Amino acid sequence: MNPLISIIIPLYNADQYIEKCIDSVLKQTVDDFEVILVNDGSTDRSKDICNFVASKDNRIRVINKSNGGVSSARNKGLQASVGEWICFLDIDDYIDENYLESFKIQKAIEIDLYAQGYYLDFIDSSLTKLPKAFGIFDIGSGYDILESSNIINSPVFKLYKKGIIEDNNIKFDERISYGEDHIFSMHYLQYVKKIAIRPKAGYHYCVNEGSLTKRQLNLSKMLLYIQLFGESYFFLSEKKNLSFHKAYNLRQYSNIKRLILESKDQFVDFFRLGKQLRQIRPYIMVDGLNFKQKILIYSFLISSKLLSVWK
Numbered sequence: 297m298n299p300l301i302s303i304i305i306p307l308y309n310a311d312q313y314i315e316k317c318i319d320s321v322l323k324q325t326v327d328d329f330e331v332i333l334v335n336d337g338s339t340d341r342s343k344d345i346c347n348f349v350a351s352k353d354n355r356i357r358v359i360n361k362s363n364g365g366v367s368s369a370r371n372k373g374l375q376a377s378v379g380e381w382i383c384f385l386d387i388d389d390y391i392d393e394n395y396l397e398s399f400k401i402q403k404a405i406e407i408d409l410y411a412q413g414y415y416l417d418f419i420d421s422s423l424t425k426l427p428k429a430f431g432i433f434d435i436g437s438g439y440d441i442l443e444s445s446n447i448i449n450s451p452v453f454k455l456y457k458k459g460i461i462e463d464n465n466i467k468f469d470e471r472i473s474y475g476e477d478h479i480f481s482m483h484y485l486q487y488v489k490k491i492a493i494r495p496k497a498g499y500h501y502c503v504n505e506g507s508l509t510k511r512q513l514n515l516s517k518m519l520l521y522i523q524l525f526g527e528s529y530f531f532l533s534e535k536k537n538l539s540f541h542k543a544y545n546l547r548q549y550s551n552i553k554r555l556i557l558e559s560k561d562q563f564v565d566f567f568r569l570g571k572q573l574r575q576i577r578p579y580i581m582v583d584g585l586n587f588k589q590k591i592l593i594y595s596f597l598i599s600s601k602l603l604s605v606w607k
Contacts, residue, residue: 299330302378303383303384304373304374305334306373307338313387314342314387317385317390318333322353324396330377331353334373336364346358379458384451395499399412408490409492410455411494412493412497413495424497425445425447427442435489441493450501451481453498460487463487464486466483468480472520472524474513474514475521482525482528486528522576529544545582546584549593580593580596580597
């Protein structure tokens with residue numbers, strides 16, 4: 297008999313995190329799950345540790361593959377999974393004992409996506425991030441809540457229905473390495489009718505010392521993400537007849553603001569990004585933004601149009 301939930305955990309050179317992460321999974325108050333550890337070509341002790349923990353519990357399976365990135369690892373886990381629901385977990389994070397139980401999976405109601413909040417754990421402090429509303433929602437209200445709560449842009453703290461993923465061939469795009477998690481969720485939402493958002497936070501998203509170091513982002517990859525996010529949202533909006541775009545617009549505002557800050561830090565000449573600048577302009581809107589936010593967006597659109605003309 298297949299398990300109710302498949303927990304997919306990709307990892308690469310994570311020997312210092314594996315046991316804490318897996319211990320938190322095995323302490324769950326429910327036991328109807330399988331764990332799929334996808335070792336993405338690690339060169340440290342990760343493979344040996346994975347094999348050891350798997351030898352102690354028959355619910356754990358280990359998949360070893362050549363290094364291909366986190367999207368490739370998650371896709372491999374999806375292919376191997378047999379559960380009705382898919383739960384993603386990052387190897388350097390951990391979950392509370394009642395995490396899976398707190399999703400409160402309902403058989404009587406047709407739910408396509410479950411979500412909850414999370415803890416943002418720093419080295420010496422923690423913040424609780426709960427959704428802005430709880431209950432069962434249609435796709436329009438549900439998307440707005442999850443986007444504005446910074447929940448939909450990550451694959452964790454959710455349960456995805458395996459049948460929807462399989463029937464519609466939904467995968468993580470292995471060609472992109474920035475924003476791919478968000479794009480995956482946006483594609484999944486195209487086939488969702490009802491979303492259950494729970495008033496819980498059982499996932500610990502750990503901001504380790506390495507995460508605190510500023511990572512220089514590739515501006516071309518950022519622009520590609522902004523474009524793909526816009527395309528997926530516009531398709532979703534048309535398919536589901538969404539009429540309230542504030543959450544999407546705020547997300548794109550944040551993306552543009554970060555793009556501008558990164559371009560200043562890197563002294564990048566926007567002339568060489570002219571084609572990509574032209575491609576993202578149709579996906580930038582200002583409905584629901586305040587005056588200051590609108591000024592930034594309009595300034596960006598005008599300047600990018602002028603720059604791209606010279607391309």
